[in-house]
Amino acid sequence: MIRLVDIHKSYGSATGDARGRVEVLCGVSLEIFPSRVTAILGPSGAGKSTLLNILGTLEQADSGRIIYDGVDVTTFKDKELSRFRNRHIGFVFQSHRLLPEFTIVENVAMPAMIGGEPQSRAMEHARELLERLGLSHRLSHRPAQLSGGECQRAAVARALINDPEVILADEPTGSLDSANRQELQKVFVDLRDTLGTTFVVVTHDSSLAEQADRVITLVDGVIKSDVSNS
Numbered sequence: 225m226i227r228l229v230d231i232h233k234s235y236g237s238a239t240g241d242a243r244g245r246v247e248v249l250c251g252v253s254l255e256i257f258p259s260r261v262t263a264i265l266g267p268s269g270a271g272k273s274t275l276l277n278i279l280g281t282l283e284q285a286d287s288g289r290i291i292y293d294g295v296d297v298t299t300f301k302d303k304e305l306s307r308f309r310n311r312h313i314g315f316v317f318q319s320h321r322l323l324p325e326f327t328i329v330e331n332v333a334m335p336a337m338i339g340g341e342p343q344s345r346a347m348e349h350a351r352e353l354l355e356r357l358g359l360s361h362r363l364s365h366r367p368a369q370l371s372g373g374e375c376q377r378a379a380v381a382r383a384l385i386n387d388p389e390v391i392l393a394d395e396p397t398g399s400l401d402s403a404n405r406q407e408l409q410k411v412f413v414d415l416r417d418t419l420g421t422t423f424v425v426v427t428h429d430s431s432l433a434e435q436a437d438r439v440i441t442l443v444d445g446v447i448k449s450d451v452s453n454s
């Protein structure tokens with residue numbers, strides 16, 4: 225289980241004037257349950273991406289704690305935090321962010337190799353994941369040779385490679401057409417059901433939210449509603 229406890233975050237004004245500070249997260253506390261798809265909805269500027277980045281340890285909160293299975297990661301120093309992030313958190317963004325000069329299987333294997341896994345094992349695992357996601361015919365292609373939907377599925381495989389505690393996805397269907405949006409939704413639900421993957425997904429996509437086990441609505445840095453579908 226992952227817990228956020230009383231997270232506060234504000235951004236300063238360009239001039240550094242305290243009066244210009246904007247409070248983006250105003251004491252958010254949240255528990256993320258394993259093997260569930262949790263969707264975070266809310267208007268633009270509500271603080272959704274900031275919340276996801278803080279949950280993913282990509283951004284630091286001003287105060288509050290982030291606890292992964294009882295371990296408070298806010299006490300970690302930079303190097304320890306990078307290692308933790310690599311091992312325990314998978315990321316999927318609106319754009320796939322695959323590296324254009326590497327093949328799909330190399331892209332997927334890379335976080336495992338960075339984490340110290342031998343190349344042959346990392347590549348084998350990457351192949352297995354890509355097969356699971358229906359991309360076994362694309363292993364040696366480069367990202368530019370794949371469709372947007374295929375790239376996004378490869379990005380999900382890359383996020384899964386280190387068997388993370390959670391996959392954090394920020395508008396993952398935002399650049400996809402409706403057929404590919406549905407395909408990616410199905411991938412999330414299938415992975416939850418088969419591998420027990422935990423997802424936290426920031427989205428404007430109402431049909432993705434409908435598929436989620438839980439929908440949290442954030443407005444002006446505060447949780448306005450938290451509804452479980454299951």
Ligand code: ADP
Pocket residue numbers: 235236246248266267268269270271272273274275
């Ligand atoms: P959402 O994802 O809900 O659209 P964000 O978390 O991206 O909202 O942003 C919330 C607010 O914080 C917005 O007003 C945005 O302009 C501001 N903000 C986000 N990141 C920064 C930053 N690095 N510096 C200053 N302001 C920021």
